[in-house]
Amino acid sequence: MSDLDSLIHLLAKLPGLGPRSARRAALHLIKRREALMQPLAEAMLAAAERVRVCSTCGNLDTEDPCALCRDPRRDPKLLCVVEDVADLWAIERTAAFRGRYHVLGGTLSALDGIGPDDLRIDQLIARTRGGEVKELILALNATVEGQTTAHYITDRLADTGVAVSRLAHGVPVGGELDYLDEGTLSAALAQRRPL
Numbered sequence: 654m655s656d657l658d659s660l661i662h663l664l665a666k667l668p669g670l671g672p673r674s675a676r677r678a679a680l681h682l683i684k685r686r687e688a689l690m691q692p693l694a695e696a697m698l699a700a701a702e703r704v705r706v707c708s709t710c711g712n713l714d715t716e717d718p719c720a721l722c723r724d725p726r727r728d729p730k731l732l733c734v735v736e737d738v739a740d741l742w743a744i745e746r747t748a749a750f751r752g753r754y755h756v757l758g759g760t761l762s763a764l765d766g767i768g769p770d771d772l773r774i775d776q777l778i779a780r781t782r783g784g785e786v787k788e789l790i791l792a793l794n795a796t797v798e799g800q801t802t803a804h805y806i807t808d809r810l811a812d813t814g815v816a817v818s819r820l821a822h823g824v825p826v827g828g829e830l831d832y833l834d835e836g837t838l839s840a841a842l843a844q845r846r847p848l
């Protein structure tokens with residue numbers, strides 16, 4: 654395989670890139686060898702060498718504990734549980750949460766053979782039982798697996814007195830009722846709030 658073929662072959666393994674977009678990306682990179690390709694290669698090498706999983710929360714950073722875990726302005730009483738680092742980033746982009754995080758690394762799934770030992774659930778239970786955490790916010794996906802995982806965690810913490818909440822389900826901001834699926838609309842109706 655030529656260098657170019659192997660570049661395309663590797664690019665095609667990225668999420669969202671098929672063979673066609675991988676070829677376009679490869680051409681784009683080669684045309685911008687100095688402005689883009691070299692800096693990208695250096696950034697990838699640096700990230701591959703230096704980025705670590707935070708041993709406290711499961712976030713990615715060059716230091717362990719990560720910047721979020723080290724930040725003294727963040728409220729350690731609030732712990733937000735997410736499936737994946739991408740979900741943590743999504744919540745951080747809102748700037749609406751000032752607590753700390755715990756990344757599970759997936760959700761329970763009998764179908765895929767993913768059990769509690771495959772996720773960072775024991776670490777979460779230990780962290781929550783440590784005494785500092787007062788509220789656990791389960792920001793898990795509104796899927797069967799996400800909800801199964803939420804129930805499992807809630808059960809394991811039932812005797813701790815820690816308040817457990819989850820994200821609201823309902824009408825998205827800017828959403829039109831006519832376009833919502835029945836599941837979303839019925840959840841929104843069931844969880845209506847007084848004005």
Ligand SMILES: [Zn+2]
Nearest residue numbers: 707710719722
């Ligand atoms: Zn961390």
